[in-house]
Amino acid sequence: MAENKGISKLMIIIIVLLTLLIGVGGFLGYMYIKNQPSAPKPKTEKTMAMDEFIVNLADQDMRVYIKAKIYLAYTDTKIETEIKEKMPQIRDIVITTIRNKKSSDFDGKKLENIRKEITNKINSTLMTGQITNVYFYDIIIQ
Structure with missing residues (x-):
């Protein structure tokens, strides 16, 4: 049983770390895209x-x-x-x-x-x- 507690604590830590990693990656991706210069709109002839x-x-x-x-x-x-x-x-x-x-x-x-x-x-x-x-x-x- 002690072994199962160690594995479940390890699983919780891994899940929390993965969630944080995905969140930070998503935030950085959003900031990168947001700060890209937008292509100039073609002028209407x-x-x-x-x-x-x-x-x-x-x-x-x-x-x-x-x-x-x-x-x-x-x-x-x-x-x-x-x-x-x-x-x-x-x-x-x-x-x-x-x-x-x-x-x-x-x-x-x-x-x-x-x-x-x-x-x-x-x-x-x-x-x-x-x-x-x-x-x-x-x-x-x-």
């Missing part, structure tokens, strides 16, 4: 529509027109006022850029290059922020 464009293209053998609806994308709302104020300059950038393209430039991957070119040119005129992309909503080439 907003868009602003531009008026529709009808522009002659640079095809040499025939008259070719493009009709396009374009949206400017941005994530910083501070830029909205500046975009509205500079819309005449922005439209001029877009028209001038598109006018120098041929109808074949609007195929597949080449369209991505036009987007980047327009985005870079517009961003060079903006002071309070940058647009993130130019989206062609509608394109008709005739």
Whole structure:
């Protein structure tokens, strides 16, 4: 019987120690996770529509027109006022850029290059922020 008392006291001590160890481990894990820097939330992209464009293209053998609806994308709302104020300059950038393209430039991957070119040119005129992309909503080439 004395042996059973020794074993039961030892079991109680082991259980108490395991409980304390699990509790301390859980607390330390919680503190570690709590103090980790949270990943920045992705910014929501907003868009602003531009008026529709009808522009002659640079095809040499025939008259070719493009009709396009374009949206400017941005994530910083501070830029909205500046975009509205500079819309005449922005439209001029877009028209001038598109006018120098041929109808074949609007195929597949080449369209991505036009987007980047327009985005870079517009961003060079903006002071309070940058647009993130130019989206062609509608394109008709005739």
